[in-house]
Amino acid sequence: MQQRDLGQSVSVWMATTAAPDQSTLAEDAHADVCIVGAGIAGITTAYLLMKQGKSVIVLDDGAVGGGQTQRTTAHLSNALDDRYFEIEWLHGSEGAKLAASSHTAAIDRIESIVGEEQIACDFVRLDGYLFLPPGESAELLDRELAAAHRAGLGDVERLPRAPLACFDTGPCLRFPRQAQFHPLKYLTAVAGATERGGGRIFTATHAETIKGGKPARITTSSGRIVTADAVVVATNSPVNDLLAIHTKQAAYMSYAIGAIVPHGAVATALYWDTLDPYHYVRIQPLPPEAGMTEPSGAEGHDVLIVGGEDHKTGQAPAHSDPYARLEAWARERFPMIREVRFRWSGQVLETIDGLAFIGRNPLDQPNVFIVTGDSGMGMTHGTIAGILLTDLILGRENPWTALYDPSRKTLRALDRFVIENFNLARQYGDWLTSGDVDSPAQIKSGAGAVIRRGLTKMAVYRDEQGACHECSAICTHLGGIVHWNDAEKTWDCPCHGSRFDRLGGVLDGPANRDLGGVDRDCEK
Ligand SMILES: Cc1cc2nc3c(=O)[nH]c(=O)nc-3n(C[C@H](O)[C@H](O)[C@H](O)COP(=O)(O)OP(=O)(O)OC[C@H]3O[C@@H](n4cnc5c(N)ncnc54)[C@H](O)[C@@H]3O)c2cc1C
Numbered sequence: 001m002q003q004r005d006l007g008q009s010v011s012v013w014m015a016t017t018a019a020p021d022q023s024t025l026a027e028d029a030h031a032d033v034c035i036v037g038a039g040i041a042g043i044t045t046a047y048l049l050m051k052q053g054k055s056v057i058v059l060d061d062g063a064v065g066g067g068q069t070q071r072t073t074a075h076l077s078n079a080l081d082d083r084y085f086e087i088e089w090l091h092g093s094e095g096a097k098l099a100a101s102s103h104t105a106a107i108d109r110i111e112s113i114v115g116e117e118q119i120a121c122d123f124v125r126l127d128g129y130l131f132l133p134p135g136e137s138a139e140l141l142d143r144e145l146a147a148a149h150r151a152g153l154g155d156v157e158r159l160p161r162a163p164l165a166c167f168d169t170g171p172c173l174r175f176p177r178q179a180q181f182h183p184l185k186y187l188t189a190v191a192g193a194t195e196r197g198g199g200r201i202f203t204a205t206h207a208e209t210i211k212g213g214k215p216a217r218i219t220t221s222s223g224r225i226v227t228a229d230a231v232v233v234a235t236n237s238p239v240n241d242l243l244a245i246h247t248k249q250a251a252y253m254s255y256a257i258g259a260i261v262p263h264g265a266v267a268t269a270l271y272w273d274t275l276d277p278y279h280y281v282r283i284q285p286l287p288p289e290a291g292m293t294e295p296s297g298a299e300g301h302d303v304l305i306v307g308g309e310d311h312k313t314g315q316a317p318a319h320s321d322p323y324a325r326l327e328a329w330a331r332e333r334f335p336m337i338r339e340v341r342f343r344w345s346g347q348v349l350e351t352i353d354g355l356a357f358i359g360r361n362p363l364d365q366p367n368v369f370i371v372t373g374d375s376g377m378g379m380t381h382g383t384i385a386g387i388l389l390t391d392l393i394l395g396r397e398n399p400w401t402a403l404y405d406p407s408r409k410t411l412r413a414l415d416r417f418v419i420e421n422f423n424l425a426r427q428y429g430d431w432l433t434s435g436d437v438d439s440p441a442q443i444k445s446g447a448g449a450v451i452r453r454g455l456t457k458m459a460v461y462r463d464e465q466g467a468c469h470e471c472s473a474i475c476t477h478l479g480g481i482v483h484w485n486d487a488e489k490t491w492d493c494p495c496h497g498s499r500f501d502r503l504g505g506v507l508d509g510p511a512n513r514d515l516g517g518v519d520r521d522c523e524k
């Protein structure tokens with residue numbers, strides 16, 4: 001098992017943060033709570049439990065923040081991207097109020113942690129603007145405004161346009177007191193504070209099996225065992241859950257670009273449009289020490305971050321170039337763009353009813369907890385998880401428990417459940433089709449393709465030196481056939497979003513094992 005690295009692209013956060021130190025678990029250990037996954041959800045949970053006097057161990061098979069957290073755009077928002085009128089319809093008016101107050105509380109909690117731990121992570125409060133794409137009726141904004149007010153966000157207002165001199169957004173909603181930060185600077189500092197408070201964080205340590213009970217036992221791939229009174233699985237997509245959760249959420253790839261613009265040329269705020277998939281925009285100041293000022297030596301530039309172009313994981317539209325489409329969209333609206341310096345992608349998990357799953361793992365021992373289904377709002381959902389799971393583990397009441405309960409059944413989301421699972425069933429049709437190519441000779445250097453070999457299919461990758469590598473194309477979660485992702489050089493499963501590196505090493509759950517027959521030379 002090699003250390004995971006979710007792809008080849010580099011986000012603006014990865015480019016502007018030093019790689020954290022690694023410390024691997026070298027002996028068996030015990031703690032009150034073991035947390036698997038050191039992203040924003042796992043680290044926040046560990047930090048808040050540590051603050052309550054609990055001993056914690058965090059295990060991650062990569063680095064702190066090395067999962068989707070380093071691939072985010074880090075808008076911190078209570079402007080739910082599934083829209084308040086939709087959340088109200090699905091979860092009732094009380095549910096919408098709790099959703100609003102929990103995301104507001106998450107931003108407040110991040111702000112208070114930044115203050116308490118004195119974290120230099122570019123945290124700033126700002127406004128968020130939701131605007132329409134050309135041709136869409138403003139009625140949507142009116143519905144959302146009314147629903148946001150009913151959910152308790154009384155200071156949301158409708159304005160004639162967002163404060164952008166370069167393009168007229170038309171009517172928009174202003175959500176005040178949103179925020180943004182540098183996610184890796186924040187997370188590494190919170191991890192450091194957790195360790196200073198006695199928490200133990202082990203990276204490059206893969207949790208192979210996770211079993212609840214008294215005590216819970218987590219066995220790592222090196223054979224070391226962690227026992228704990230409770231275990232939190234914060235692996236983004238739960239690697240301990242075979243099906244219960246994965247039929248209620250779907251994995252999507254999302255793309256982002258970071259373009260250099262003159263400092264101050266774009267008003268610092270969060271921006272979203274209401275397209276499906278939608279565009280999301282923010283500004284990140286570039287410190288001169290990042291060595292990324294203009295070659296001319298001109299100082300003071302910002303990175304304009306623009307994201308979107310989502311599609312289901314492993315189901316990219318043929319001949320699509322999401323980065324080119326994002327750049328074209330951005331250049332049309334932000335003509336001050338000098339160059340696009342960053343391009344990256346990652347995965348979000350969309351639940352069928354718009355809210356994350358945080359709480360006891362369904363059909364499991366009562367001391368196994370999960371957090372998943374970020375719904376594109378994983379910075380706040382991950383922080384909500386820290387607050388909620390701390391209360392659940394300490395046996396305290398929390399008003400958000402039922403809203404985020406992973407076992408909940410949202411009857412009004414039944415149609416989305418059926419659509420998602422119909423799509424899922426179709427993916428297994430890949431077993432019957434021919435391969436992408438007939439022979440390895442047709443695969444160019446640096447590319448991969450699926451090849452049929454009798455009754456089965458193989459994932460074949462030709463490296464930059466021309467050597468050919470082959471492993472099984474059958475996903476180790478539930479047998480889907482993986483697809484080549486040329487942007488990240490990964491094998492992606494279209495069923496529930498498991499991802500594997502070019503040689504078949506597992507990167508993203510729910511699969512927790514490498515592709516079979518890893519790395520055979522296919523030309524022998
Ligand atoms: C392009 C993009 C833009 C986004 N924009 C926003 C945004 O603006 N605002 C927002 O709120 N959210 C946004 N999100 C979503 C957000 O980034 C994620 O939801 C969030 O980072 C997930 O955090 P996490 O802690 O749940 O998971 P991760 O950060 O993925 O952490 C999970 C960790 O578990 C580890 N792990 C997995 N399996 C094992 C195992 N078996 N053993 C040991 N360790 C394991 C992984 O190595 C990883 O470090 C965006 C996501 C993307 C991709």
Ligand code: FES
Nearest residue numbers: 475477478493496
């Ligand atoms: S992710 Fe479930 S079968 Fe591949």
